[in-house]
Amino acid sequence: MIRSLVFGAALVTAAVAFAASPKPAAVNDVAIAEAGLPRTLSEYGFFTDAAAQIPAVRVTPYRLNTPLWSNGAEKLRFVYVPKGTQAKADGEGLIDLPVGAALIKTFAFQKDGKRHLIETRVLLHRADGWLALPYVWNDEQTEAKLAVAGARLPVTTPAGEAIDYRVPNKNQCKECHGLNGAVIPIGPKARNLSADWLDRFADAGMIDTVPAVAHRLPVWEDRASAPAEAAARGYLDANCAHCHRPGATASNSGLDLRWEQSDPHAIGIMKHPVAAGRGAGNLLYDIVPGKPDQSILTYRMASSEAGVAMPELGKATVDRDGLAVVERWIAALPQMDAARAGH
Amino acid sequence: MTALALCAASPAYAATHEIAAGDGAGERLQEALILSEPGDEVVLGAGRFVLDDGLSLDVDNVTVRGAGMNATVLDFTGQKGAGEGLLVTSDKVTLRDFAVENPQGDGIKSKGADDIVYQRVRVTWTGGPKPTNGAYGIYPVESTGVLIAECEVSGASDAGIYVGQSRKITVRNSIARQNVAGIEIENSRDAIVERNMVTGNTGGILVFDLPNLPVMGGGNVLVRENLVSTNTTPNFAPKGNIVAGVPRGTGIMVMANEQVWVDNNTIVDNPTAAVMVVTYIKPFEDKRYNPYPREVVVADNQAYDNGQDPDLPGIAPVVQAFGGALPTLMWDGLQQDGDTPAVLASPEMPGWSLNLSKQGQSMAEAKPGPLSVPAYGQPWNMDGIGAPEELEARLVS
Known part of the structure; x- marks a missing residue:
């Protein structure tokens, strides 16, 4: 396992260097675009207050008309479009997000009467394609750490069922996000987004034009x-x-x-x-x-x-x-x- | 998570990831499968790996090997999630010397995984044939280049070794027993099934082509030198699955497909039929689909003690008329057209025909009679059939 020792050492160095740098005020475009797997969610700077899920500048919350159900988890969705770029409308299907963009989705359940964050999944649009990574929140809700092998966590669903909640591993991300061998987003299809939201997204200059949708999914x-x-x-x-x-x-x-x-x-x-x-x-x-x-x-x-x-x-x-x-x-x-x- | 989990760059040399059974084996093994890089080996120690989740591999050119198909066991008896024990979605993977037991769904599925080798891999449902067992044991699908050698599968509620929607396939020297179908080649081309022992299943070797699948047009299949014996297990497939219609006691069955060569097999004690060649029976609308068998050659096989207790409705008078046992070869009498024979056989081949007159008719409409089919000539060009040489070179002795 020589390799793991070598890379382990390199990572420790990198982590120390990062800890010394100031907390990013805006989204860290380098973390999204460049090679490597950021170890913590905070490295991206997607949130000004991550525990409260308050997004940073250019990180836009959205919802889907009809969402994917995941054991009743509350989901908080965000799309980040870097400054100087724009998404492109592409008919009723997936909006075409530029390289450097990211989709962020946080899964939460209620615990002791409060929202408890379980995991945040990110999809990063890099030059060589989309990369899906899962980050698991600590109990204190202060940090979410990369978990490429996923995790199993005890959770109580809104229906009151105690379950063994599965955070998907990196391969499982691809099982759902894979299409013709590539990883792609699933959710943000124009027909599954509200007309209002798309209008505002376009007004903010995040997308070149409002996609024309004839048949929208019901809310x-x-x-x-x-x-x-x-x-x-x-x-x-x-x-x-x-x-x-x-x-x-x-x-x-x-x-x-x-x-x-x-x-x-x-x-x-x-x-x-x-x-x-x-x-x-x-x-x-x-x-x-x-x-x-x-x-x-x-x-x-x-x-x-x-x-x-x-x-x-x-x-x-x-x-x-x-x-x-x-x-x-x-x-x-x-x-x-x-x-x-x-x- | 270990530091290993974080490395992102590629090394210039291959690594070996050794995984021992014991606490956290599932997590350690899955992490190794994710972090392995092309050229790496994931080596499983001897022992029982108790797993509560499916495993997956999505890195090209990785070998996963254990200490032997009886020494290293991936035990999925307590599996909570995923549709199979191990899922492979990358190319040039080699799986060797380990077993998968009691997966909740399929055993090992490789999808879109070209150039895969399974050698000395065992998949077993340890409770014997049960409809609650998973569907397929070894399950390559939508792949080009598949070599399955010296493997063993038992208990599958569909097919033990199932190759679907694939090309360039060899299944050799393997054992399939107590499955609904022993070995099934479905919607696939350029396949060799040879020197396998296929026994105690409902049906032995099936070569099928079905409508409404992304890949259709099965054919160029060579079935030779197999021992197909005593396939007498009552059909235990859940209804709804196509193999639920396979009669107990079927030796080799070809449905639809073009150019299948059945040669030099030893086919013994299959109470319905040694060899059955039939048209797809159900209604279909798929215009791309051809339901007829075309040029299925039943050459010289050693067939005896078959057809004595057929699992076919209303068959008793027919058995009696043939003197107590149905002849070796059963054909439904249907063919695409007069220029495209469904079956060709040795003139000496004892056989019978249902003499059906159109696709979709049931047994009830049969007018059983003696077989009359043309003799076969030279084999067609078989070049390029079977797994590529590069896969054969990966086999170890």
């Missing part, structure tokens, strides 16, 4: 009044489609749950599973119209057992609200007879 809190299909397809896009799409981790399943996919068979309607194994739960099709209780999709969403549960990562408990939205949609789909369905 999750308004799901009861949203059309069943839009609410469910929005949920599946935000929670499943980063893997279940061509070029991503679950591409071999042939299931494509992206919002823009319109082929009924590709989104699972009367589609046989390919490699589901016992995850199929003795059911024949991913989605049986009118019959959520006969659909593999909802069966796997309703499970928290490894090997059956979907999503495979970032889930220790069942998202009852998400499940209800998908069940409502499947129940309302016109029933069809398997032989005539053509699959």
Whole structure:
């Protein structure tokens, strides 16, 4: 292990040098852009008060209309666009962030009646592509440290369930963020951001123009009044489609749950599973119209057992609200007879 | 986290990361897999590694090796997360001399992982065949260059060794027993399956092509010199999976695909059929998909004591008509067109046909009769079939 000794020594030197330098007043563009894995979250200077999650200049908070559910964690999302650069609108999809930009997402749960930060994940847009890194907060909430191998932490969810919360390791980051071999952001698609927010983002000069969006994902809190299909397809896009799409981790399943996919068979309607194994739960099709209780999709969403549960990562408990939205949609789909369905 | 976890630069030489079983083995092993660099070896000590999470490797050209498929055991009995025991997503990886036991989902999955070698790797569900076992034992998918040698898989509720949507594949000298399917080559091309022992499964060796997958058009598969015996385990696949339809007692089964050469296998005591060649039966709309077998050659195989207790609906009178056992080769009678024979066989090959008249018909519509298929000629050009030489060179003795 000669290498580890050599690099260990180099790191100690670097850490000492860094400790001697003054705390950055603004975001540290060097930490984002240059090689190396910053050891603490504070090195980036994304926050003026990290424990309170008060962002620094040019670090813009945002929310997604329909977010990814992670055991009920509260999520605080920020996008950083460096001075002198701009994001570019790219249709309804992901906004095109420049090299030097970063996405920051903090996961928190309530503890003793207060918000308790668990981890902050950063996505750094470097010249050679995006890099995903997880930082785990200490109990004192004074610092978050890099954890490339991830961690397991005891957490109580808002539903009152005590779980073993998994901070993903660096490889697991890529399992969700990987597309055609590269790491990419998932969340900030124009169609999943509010028109208001995009207007303000453009007014601030952070993006070249407001992306045109014809069909926006519903706002999750308004799901009861949203059309069943839009609410469910929005949920599946935000929670499943980063893997279940061509070029991503679950591409071999042939299931494509992206919002823009319109082929009924590709989104699972009367589609046989390919490699589901016992995850199929003795059911024949991913989605049986009118019959959520006969659909593999909802069966796997309703499970928290490894090997059956979907999503495979970032889930220790069942998202009852998400499940209800998908069940409502499947129940309302016109029933069809398997032989005539053509699959 | 150790200082090792922080190094970011590349060394000019390969390193060896030795990981012993014991406390924190999962974290230490996962960290080594993340921080290894191309050319490195991750060496697992002898013993039982008790793991509560799936492992993953995403660095090219790394070897993971243990002290032997019985000495080093990655025990996933208490696994809490992830869809497989070990996931490999990088190229030129070698896995050797260790076992994976009781993963909650698949055993070892390598996806988009080109030029991978599995040698002397064992994946076992220790409770025997159960529908609650994971689907696949050794599971390379969407990869070019796959060599599986001297491996052993048992208990998979789908296929023990499953190669899907891949090219340039060799599966050799391996043992698959007590799985639903022993070895399955699905939606793949240029594959050799040779000198394996495939026994005690529901079906022995399956060569399938299925619709609605990103990669289709399976073919150029050579199945030779395998021992396919006593595949008598009742089908225990969860319903919904395609292999749940494989009859208990199937030796070698080819569905759809073009150019499959089945030669010099020893096929014994498979109560439904020694060799079955069929069209995909379910309705489909995928216009890219061809449901028919095309030019499947059943050459000289040693087949005996098969077909005596077929797991097929309403088959008893047919068995009786054939004198107590179905003949060696079963064909459903369907082919793409008159110029594209589904099956070619030795003129001496005993066989029977269901004489179905169109794709999608069930057994109930069969009009069983004797087999009449053309004789085969010279093998087609097999150059380029099988795993590349570079992978063979990585095997150790």
